[in-house]
Amino acid sequence: MAIRSIVYFPSKILRQTSEEIKDIDKNINQLAVDMIETMQEYNGVGLAAVQIGVPLRMFILDKAAENEQVECDPMIVINPKIIWSSSGLSTYNEGCLSVPEMYEEVQRPAQINMQYYTLENKLEEIKLDSLLATCAQHELDHLNGILFFDHLSKIKKNRLINKFLKRTKL
Numbered sequence: 001m002a003i004r005s006i007v008y009f010p011s012k013i014l015r016q017t018s019e020e021i022k023d024i025d026k027n028i029n030q031l032a033v034d035m036i037e038t039m040q041e042y043n044g045v046g047l048a049a050v051q052i053g054v055p056l057r058m059f060i061l062d063k064a065a066e067n068e069q070v071e072c073d074p075m076i077v078i079n080p081k082i083i084w085s086s087s088g089l090s091t092y093n094e095g096c097l098s099v100p101e102m103y104e105e106v107q108r109p110a111q112i113n114m115q116y117y118t119l120e121n122k123l124e125e126i127k128l129d130s131l132l133a134t135c136a137q138h139e140l141d142h143l144n145g146i147l148f149f150d151h152l153s154k155i156k157k158n159r160l161i162n163k164f165l166k167r168t169k170l
């Protein structure tokens, strides 16, 4: 078990499309354990494999993100597909462990149905809403090389990127 280091923007790997996982083997199990430890260490509510430098289609979500009583309830999501999204939208102030300390409001479908494989290689379908729906869409974007600020207007996006790059140069 190990806490891995986070890949930060503007690393090129974050713009890569992650590959489907063909075999859910020992290495994938180990990767899941490391991702959970890393997410907890950095207090995230979600983490995509590519954010620790492994461009495979897998992410984790903390199902307890909205529950202050439970510390962490990680859900491992492999080869996910969104099979339905609501026309109703919701807005959250999003951030990303790969773009630390930058937040901006992003609008996304309020509810989704997602199909994915578990670590036990079982195909599951889940309906998500509110914060978890937003998180799942944010993490799935990572698998396609998309970052949360790509959903903003050009002006807001450039402002955020410039602010972040200026800060990391200090």
Ligand code: CO
Pocket (backbone or CB within 6 Å): 095, 096, 097, 098, 138, 139, 142
């Ligand atoms: Co992110």
